[in-house]
Amino acid sequence: xTTEKKINYRRREKLKDFLCVxxxxxxxxxxxxxxxxxxxxxxxxxxxLISDTYKYVGLKNFKWLFQGSGFASLINSLTITFRxxxxxxxxxxxxxxxxxxxxxxxxxxxxxxxxxxxxxxxxAISASAIVFMWILxxxxxxxxxxxxxxxxKPIMFNTEENALTAVLILTCWRVIGYGMMIYLSxxxxxxxxxxxxxxxxxxxxxxxxxxxxxxxxxxxTLFLFVTTFIASMKVFQSIDxxxxxxxxxxxxxxxxxxxxxxxxDFRVDRAAAVTLVFFVILMGFTAATMKFTERNxxxxx
Amino acid sequence: MLxxxxxxxxxxxxxxxxxxxxxxxxxxxxxxxxxxxxxxxIITSLKTxxxxxxxxxxxxxxxxxxxxxxxxxxxAPLGQYILNTIIMTIGVMTLQIIIGSFxxxxxxxxxxxxxxxxxxxxxxxxxVPIQVTFVPIxxxxxxxxxxxxxxxxxxxxxxxxxxxxxxxxxxxxxDDAFIEAAQLEGLGRIDIIFRILIPLxxxxxxxxxxxxxIDSWNAYFWPKIAxxxxxxxxxxxxxxxxxxxxxxxxxxxxNQIMAGAVITIVPIIILFILLQKYILTGxxxxxxx
Numbered sequence: 217x218t219t220e221k222k223i224n225y226r227r228r229e230k231l232k233d234f235l236c237v238x239x240x241x242x243x244x245x246x247x248x249x250x251x252x253x254x255x256x257x258x259x260x261x262x263x264x265l266i267s268d269t270y271k272y273v274g275l276k277n278f279k280w281l282f283q284g285s286g287f288a289s290l291i292n293s294l295t296i297t298f299r300x301x302x303x304x305x306x307x308x309x310x311x312x313x314x315x316x317x318x319x320x321x322x323x324x325x326x327x328x329x330x331x332x333x334x335x336x337x338x339x340a341i342s343a344s345a346i347v348f349m350w351i352l353x354x355x356x357x358x359x360x361x362x363x364x365x366x367x368x369k370p371i372m373f374n375t376e377e378n379a380l381t382a383v384l385i386l387t388c389w390r391v392i393g394y395g396m397m398i399y400l401s402x403x404x405x406x407x408x409x410x411x412x413x414x415x416x417x418x419x420x421x422x423x424x425x426x427x428x429x430x431x432x433x434x435x436x437t438l439f440l441f442v443t444t445f446i447a448s449m450k451v452f453q454s455i456d457x458x459x460x461x462x463x464x465x466x467x468x469x470x471x472x473x474x475x476x477x478x479x480x481d482f483r484v485d486r487a488a489a490v491t492l493v494f495f496v497i498l499m500g501f502t503a504a505t506m507k508f509t510e511r512n513x514x515x516x517x
Numbered sequence: 518m519l520x521x522x523x524x525x526x527x528x529x530x531x532x533x534x535x536x537x538x539x540x541x542x543x544x545x546x547x548x549x550x551x552x553x554x555x556x557x558x559i560i561t562s563l564k565t566x567x568x569x570x571x572x573x574x575x576x577x578x579x580x581x582x583x584x585x586x587x588x589x590x591x592x593a594p595l596g597q598y599i600l601n602t603i604i605m606t607i608g609v610m611t612l613q614i615i616i617g618s619f620x621x622x623x624x625x626x627x628x629x630x631x632x633x634x635x636x637x638x639x640x641x642x643x644x645v646p647i648q649v650t651f652v653p654i655x656x657x658x659x660x661x662x663x664x665x666x667x668x669x670x671x672x673x674x675x676x677x678x679x680x681x682x683x684x685x686x687x688x689x690x691x692d693d694a695f696i697e698a699a700q701l702e703g704l705g706r707i708d709i710i711f712r713i714l715i716p717l718x719x720x721x722x723x724x725x726x727x728x729x730x731i732d733s734w735n736a737y738f739w740p741k742i743a744x745x746x747x748x749x750x751x752x753x754x755x756x757x758x759x760x761x762x763x764x765x766x767x768x769x770x771x772n773q774i775m776a777g778a779v780i781t782i783v784p785i786i787i788l789f790i791l792l793q794k795y796i797l798t799g800x801x802x803x804x805x806x
């Protein structure tokens with residue numbers, strides 16, 4: 217082979233390698249990056265989904281959102297979303313850790329029990345939500361029947377105060393086993409030498425958990441915190457099925473609000489503006505955790 | 518002296534037995550609580566309407582009404598929903614695996630300028646969920662007249678950054694010597710990917726395929742945006758529409774609604790039981806990242 221041919225050959229090989237990734241890159245350009253740019257564009261128009269034409273109106277939609285009638289709705293939906301997120305994180309981390317301690321035993325029975333506790337994560341939320349609504353039904357629900365038997369007052373879940381709790385009960389059922397599995401797999405990775413050394417030093421089992429297991433699990437806790445935060449900010453399906461954002465907006469989380477703006481009110485322009493705020497929150501959170509991780513988390517080296 | 522030691526030993530063994538007993542007890546009770554909604558779904562789906570309205574709920578159907586599973590198909594085109602879901606799931610799975618494998622090859626074994634920057638572009642997509650992009654994507658799909666079509670359901674999910682990331686990690690772990698040997702044999706990239714890399718990375722491939730299958734089967738958000746009629750509705754979405762179709766009469770028809778829910782979740786439960794090994798390994802891989 218002459219040098220020229222060799223160079224040509226190499227060039228062709230590089231091109232072929234590039235062609236392998238090209239479909240994926242084009243896809244992400246079209247279905248991830250272009251839509252983000254499009255969001256900016258739409259948010260500066262007065263576009264109504266039913267009409268084909270629109271005008272550029274500058275910052276009008278952002279003025280509506282931050283200074284106009286949209287502001288109260290924004291604060292309402294952010295408050296609800298953060299409240300939901302807070303509880304989903306608490307359930308995943310605290311509940312997951314407690315369950316990990318309880319289910320941490322090597323036996324066939326326990327491994328089967330763990331699988332069962334973990335399974336709800338893979339069940340369609342809509343189908344699960346339907347059965348939870350029946351369990352929590354005011355009149356015929358078995359939960360209120362049991363509460364009545366033990367002498368407690370029935371709980372009305374379709375009220376403004378309790379609707380989010382109903383959604384969180386479903387969430388708890390879905391995610392607690394996930395937290396458990398993540399913690400258990402991290403606990404398996406901790407070298408038994410630490411525990412033996414601590415035992416020799418006379419540490420009891422609580423102290424071993426407090427001073428060895430917990431600190432060594434801190435990267436796992438951070439992982440759960442970050443992933444759960446992002447996942448729970450996107451909550452939609454359980455809200456859609458169980459409450460439709462109601463009653464009176466009591467469960468109108470941010471994605472549900474965006475959905476309603478775009479597909480019920482047909483105000484895509486406003487929906488785009490709210491989406492951008494939502495996106496900024498997600499990005500800001502990701503950037504903040506990345507910065508935080510660099511300093512504060514103890515990694516086993 | 519000796520006796521005292523023996524007594525304290527016996528005591529220690531006893532407390533350990535007690536602890537084990539309570540660990541089993543609490544773990545089993547907790548598991549039963551988790552199982553209860555599944556149980557309740559199945560039991561409710563077999564009750565008669567009169568039994569649903571009793572003031573005291575029955576834990577076991579007085580009379581098994583298997584017909585609920587027949588009647589529910591008259592209320593909603595569940596067969597169509599299931600067929601739609603199967604077609605969408607197969608489409609999404611196939612495209613994600615094929616396009617993902619090529620991309621993973623390029624990002625792990627390929628050599629071309631700008632590779633790492635493009636990989637960051639792909640990883641960046643992980644941070645942009647569909648909940649952020651759905652309005653513009655809806656607009657695109659509507660312009661293409663893809664609402665209520667399989668193209669509209671499948672194409673926006675045809676590539677997954679998560680799949681590419683997972684496959685790249687495993688492809689990277691394959692020794693370059695295999696690739697070089699194959700190249701000397703005159704094998705092209707397609708052969709290298711499908712006859713060497715994929716067979717060598719079977720466990721990860723299986724995990725990724727199963728997770729994609731489950732996600733696709735349960736898909737709700739995008740199908741809700743991309744379909745407006747029952748024509749192309751998927752089952753997870755359809756089961757909620759089924760409930761809504763009883764508007765006002767939901768309580769006495771809970772048996773049929775639950776039958777629909779059981780039909781929705783049974784395939785996934787079977788899959789989970791049969792293939793949980795792969796689901797769990799993929800899962801610990803993610804957790805250790």
